[in-house]
Amino acid sequence: MITALNTQFGINGQLTFVEDASGLVVAQIDNALCRASLCLQGAHLMSWQPESQTVPVVWLSRDTKPAAGKSIRGGAPVCWPWFGAHASDSAFPGHGFARTVPWRVIESGTEPDGATRLTLRLVPSDKTRMQWPHDCNLDLTVIAGETLRMELSTENTGASDFVIGEALHTYLQIGDIGAVRVTGLEGCEYWDKVGGSNLRRQDGDIVFSGETDRVYVNTAAQCVIHDDKLKRRIYIAKSGSLSTVVWTPWIEKANKMGDMGQPDGWREMVCIESVNALENVVTVAAGARHTMIVEYRAESV
Numbered sequence: 001m002i003t004a005l006n007t008q009f010g011i012n013g014q015l016t017f018v019e020d021a022s023g024l025v026v027a028q029i030d031n032a033l034c035r036a037s038l039c040l041q042g043a044h045l046m047s048w049q050p051e052s053q054t055v056p057v058v059w060l061s062r063d064t065k066p067a068a069g070k071s072i073r074g075g076a077p078v079c080w081p082w083f084g085a086h087a088s089d090s091a092f093p094g095h096g097f098a099r100t101v102p103w104r105v106i107e108s109g110t111e112p113d114g115a116t117r118l119t120l121r122l123v124p125s126d127k128t129r130m131q132w133p134h135d136c137n138l139d140l141t142v143i144a145g146e147t148l149r150m151e152l153s154t155e156n157t158g159a160s161d162f163v164i165g166e167a168l169h170t171y172l173q174i175g176d177i178g179a180v181r182v183t184g185l186e187g188c189e190y191w192d193k194v195g196g197s198n199l200r201r202q203d204g205d206i207v208f209s210g211e212t213d214r215v216y217v218n219t220a221a222q223c224v225i226h227d228d229k230l231k232r233r234i235y236i237a238k239s240g241s242l243s244t245v246v247w248t249p250w251i252e253k254a255n256k257m258g259d260m261g262q263p264d265g266w267r268e269m270v271c272i273e274s275v276n277a278l279e280n281v282v283t284v285a286a287g288a289r290h291t292m293i294v295e296y297r298a299e300s301v
């Protein structure tokens with residue numbers, strides 16, 4: 001499989017497919033603009049570091065142990081076809097099944113600026129059809145260069161409409177959770193998931209002093225992480241998404257999760273997730289296509 005992948009989709013010296021220690025296939029990208037890696041299971045981008053940055057922009061837990069059927073802690077998990085718990089069946093996986101099932105490569109290439117492009121498609125199975133009995137194609141296109149662009153596209157190839165929730169649940173690397181602030185969501189309403197689910201409105205910049213788990217709704221805004229320790233800003237611009245989730249587990253939840261990188265890996269990440277959830281779930285009409293696009297850029301200050 002590795003040889004066939006490299007023959008058909010490899011790009012010499014820039015895009016190489018390898019098998020990792022757990023037997024999972026990983027696409028390694030190393031071009032003039034960045035280095036990145038993506039696990040074919042879940043189409044899970046695990047790392048991205050542009051040449052201009054001495055510290056990765058996408059965070060990956062040092063405790064994560066990729067394994068077949070298991071979600072990876074960090075990177076950019078693809079949450080689909082629902083976000084959070086399944087609406088009616090608690091036996092179904094949180095954040096959907098897309099991030100733990102096989103995807104296959106359908107296209108690769110080099111962009112005019114030298115960025116590497118890779119497109120993957122989710123491979124349906126009896127298991128996924130049991131949870132999601134709709135005819136559709138789910139594709140993720142990743143363009144890795146000085147910026148990181150991710151396009152999650154749902155094509156409804158069936159005869160009836162369906163509704164999806166989705167997210168690119170991206171973990172961004174920061175110097176310290178106590179030394180960052182997030183702008184862009186001022187004035188937006190959000191569901192505060194800490195201690196229940198209360199609707200509140202964002203007042204000013206977002207700063208962190210405890211577990212934070214917020215679903216901002218009805219917003220297409222770009223977010224910016226201002227990192228005073230790493231002296232950089234990370235811009236997260238999106239289209240086709242009306243929800244944004246801001247999440248840090250803080251110490252207690254991080255220790256319970258056990259895979260956030262002991263002792264305090266949780267301090268070096270914050271999730272700014274581009275989402276369609278709650279009142280922003282998306283109806284994809286029969287024969288139609290819905291695409292959510294996110295572009296990440298880091299700028300030293």
Ligand code: TA6
Nearest residue numbers: 071084094095169213245247273
């Ligand atoms: O997006 C925030 C969140 O929904 C949190 O509530 C927390 O559960 C986080 O996702 C991680 O979820 P996971 O299933 O990846 O452990």
